[in-house]
Amino acid sequence: xxxxxxxxxxxxxxxxxxxxxxxxxxxxxxxxxxxxxxxxxxxxxxxxxxxxxxxxxxxxxxxxxxxxxxxxxxxxxxxxxxxxxxxxxxxxxxxxxxxxxxxxxxxxxxxxxxxxxxxxxxxxxxxxxxxxxxxxxxxxxxxxxxxxxxxxxxxxxxxxxxxxxxxxxxxxxxxxxxxxxxxxxxxxxxxxxxxxxxxxxxxxxxxxxxxxxxxxxxxxxxxxxxxxxxxxxxxxxxxxxxxxxxxxxxxxxxxxxxxxxxxxxxxxxxxxxxxxxxxxxxxxxxxxxxx
Amino acid sequence: xxxxxxxxxxxxxxxxxxxxxxxxxxxxxxxxxxxxxxxxxxxxxxxxxxxxxxxxxxxxxxxxxxxxxxxxxxxxxxxxxxxxxxxxxxxxxxxxxxxxxxxxxxxxxxxxxxxxxxxxxxxxxxxxxxxxxxxxxxxxxxxxxxxxxxxxxxxxxxxxxxxxxxxxxxxxxxxxxxxxxxxxxxxxxxxxxxxxxxxxxxxxxxxxxxxxxxxxxxxxxxxxxxxxxxxxxxxxxxxxxxxxxxxxxxxxxxxxxxxxxxxxxxxxxxxxxxxxxxxxxxxxxxxxxxx
Numbered sequence: 001x002x003x004x005x006x007x008x009x010x011x012x013x014x015x016x017x018x019x020x021x022x023x024x025x026x027x028x029x030x031x032x033x034x035x036x037x038x039x040x041x042x043x044x045x046x047x048x049x050x051x052x053x054x055x056x057x058x059x060x061x062x063x064x065x066x067x068x069x070x071x072x073x074x075x076x077x078x079x080x081x082x083x084x085x086x087x088x089x090x091x092x093x094x095x096x097x098x099x100x101x102x103x104x105x106x107x108x109x110x111x112x113x114x115x116x117x118x119x120x121x122x123x124x125x126x127x128x129x130x131x132x133x134x135x136x137x138x139x140x141x142x143x144x145x146x147x148x149x150x151x152x153x154x155x156x157x158x159x160x161x162x163x164x165x166x167x168x169x170x171x172x173x174x175x176x177x178x179x180x181x182x183x184x185x186x187x188x189x190x191x192x193x194x195x196x197x198x199x200x201x202x203x204x205x206x207x208x209x210x211x212x213x214x215x216x217x218x219x220x221x222x223x224x225x226x227x228x229x230x231x232x233x234x235x236x237x238x239x240x241x242x243x244x245x246x247x248x249x250x251x252x253x254x255x256x257x258x259x260x261x262x263x264x265x266x267x268x269x270x271x272x273x274x275x276x277x278x279x280x281x282x283x284x285x286x287x288x289x290x291x
Numbered sequence: 292x293x294x295x296x297x298x299x300x301x302x303x304x305x306x307x308x309x310x311x312x313x314x315x316x317x318x319x320x321x322x323x324x325x326x327x328x329x330x331x332x333x334x335x336x337x338x339x340x341x342x343x344x345x346x347x348x349x350x351x352x353x354x355x356x357x358x359x360x361x362x363x364x365x366x367x368x369x370x371x372x373x374x375x376x377x378x379x380x381x382x383x384x385x386x387x388x389x390x391x392x393x394x395x396x397x398x399x400x401x402x403x404x405x406x407x408x409x410x411x412x413x414x415x416x417x418x419x420x421x422x423x424x425x426x427x428x429x430x431x432x433x434x435x436x437x438x439x440x441x442x443x444x445x446x447x448x449x450x451x452x453x454x455x456x457x458x459x460x461x462x463x464x465x466x467x468x469x470x471x472x473x474x475x476x477x478x479x480x481x482x483x484x485x486x487x488x489x490x491x492x493x494x495x496x497x498x499x500x501x502x503x504x505x506x507x508x509x510x511x512x513x514x515x516x517x518x519x520x521x522x523x524x525x526x527x528x529x530x531x532x533x534x535x536x537x538x539x540x541x542x543x544x545x546x547x548x549x550x551x552x553x554x555x556x557x558x559x560x561x562x563x564x565x566x567x568x569x570x571x572x573x574x575x576x577x578x579x580x581x582x
Binding site: 021022035036051104112114126129134142221229243247261269280285 | 317
């Protein structure tokens with residue numbers, strides 16, 4: 001008896017320790033977010049005299065309004081607002097087009113196999129893994145030739161082209177588990193390629209559409225390399241503008257504005273994560289552990 | 292005619308993607324490879340002259356720093372993120388009541404842009420107002436933490452921020468792996484009185500080898516492509532102390548106007564990535580076809 005109760009006592013202590021450790025980890029992951037939020041609500045005066053980890057003595061939203069509409073990104077001082085909209089205008093069409101193409105491709109590769117379909121899939125898949133540095137130079141030239149250099153349609157094109165590898169992979173892995181008998185039966189009933197896609201496969205696809213849209217949106221919203229390489233002064237996405245605000249060397253360093261800007265840039269993907277985290281994680285793991 | 296169309300419609304649907312990938316991925320890689328064997332500077336030249344650019348690259352002290360940094364950063368980033376991810380996954384696997392909630396916290400950094408992560412850590416690690424100041428306020432008068440501006444240590448700040456961003460994701464991969472281990476074997480071991488630590492080290496972890504491989508591939512891939520994080524956190528500095536191949540390539544392409552160097556460094560990056568990814572993809576695809 002004594003032995004038993006002492007071992008259950010140790011067990012309890014171990015569990016408490018376990019929870020403490022897990023909360024310490026949570027603390028570690030949350031600390032940067034906490035610091036960002038509190039810093040963005042402080043005045044510059046308080047930042048310079050106070051401590052990084054203290055709560056603001058006096059909450060002020062000045063830094064937020066500067067970040068949104070007045071902060072300088074280079075020569076212009078209009079805040080993040082125009083760049084926020086640039087990112088929206090890039091991300092929404094690029095996500096929609098690449099998801100749609102991926103759905104059709106996945107449908108063909110998984111259900112309408114032909115002689116070369118597996119090779120085409122392998123070629124598409126390889127494209128997901130190249131370092132984009134290797135296509136930057138020719139892409140810049142081709143965008144120039146197409147008269148799309150530095151434009152938002154140019155960036156949409158780039159994101160679509162280098163997104164279809166992943167979107168095809170997602171849909172292919174989803175459709176491959178649907179038995180081919182389904183298509184055979186539908187064909188006997190006289191349905192054609194598009195009709196089967198439209199009225200049988202698409203209605204089944206809601207979960208994978210959500211996964212793909214979230215994945216693509218996060219990728220494109222958070223992209224920096226394409227944004228910085230293929231945009232010009234008025235067409236930059238928000239990540240490029242954020243980096244310009246933070247690293248601008250003119251004037252006084254306004255850390256609170258930097259932090260407010262960073263939160264604004266992070267907010268859309270963070271919201272998506274909070275609302276649909278399950279699908280976000282499925283995309284992440286599907287992208288790495290092949291469905 | 293109509294019959295032909297109907298028979299070939301899957302091919303017609305996938306053809307645009309196929310040709311896009313052929314041009315924008317494989318054609319572009321070929322173009323970059325070609326340029327890397329020429330004397331191109333500001334404008335591309337197409338006469339092949341051999342390995343001049345690669346000789347220049349490997350004679351360049353800056354490239355040497357970039358490669359060294361890649362190995363330091365890659366090694367530490369992968370190692371720490373895997374160890375941390377595994378520890379958290381095992382702790383979370385102990386029937387924790389608020390597992391879902393904690394998982395959400397551990398994983399949210401993956402939803403952020405690396406520019407946001409870099410901006411946040413740049414502020415936290417700020418010598419003067421950041422962590423250093425916190426410790427000074429706590430009474431450690433002589434505490435200094437200037438890694439961000441110290442050429443010998445700045446690369447480790449990239450590791451700190453990178454691990455913070457990616458370790459939650461590794462945790463999610465490992466947690467899924469832990470859950471997929473055959474529960475019957477674990478039960479049997481428990482009945483036999485095998486201690487929990489032994490169950491982990493002798494049964495569960497060895498059976499997770501494929502997950503370790505996937506995590507390694509994903510992290511290695513992230514490390515080699517790392518660009519945004521360095522730009523936002525250190526800008527490659529001080530000097531070029533935190534240059535990585537990706538930032539080297541970008542500098543050569545867009546600030547120095549040295550196409551030959553940009554192309555040859557991009558090709559080296561691709562070779563490094565493919566030497567990690569190709570064997571993995573090959574075995575994955577072969578396994579799939581065997582099934």
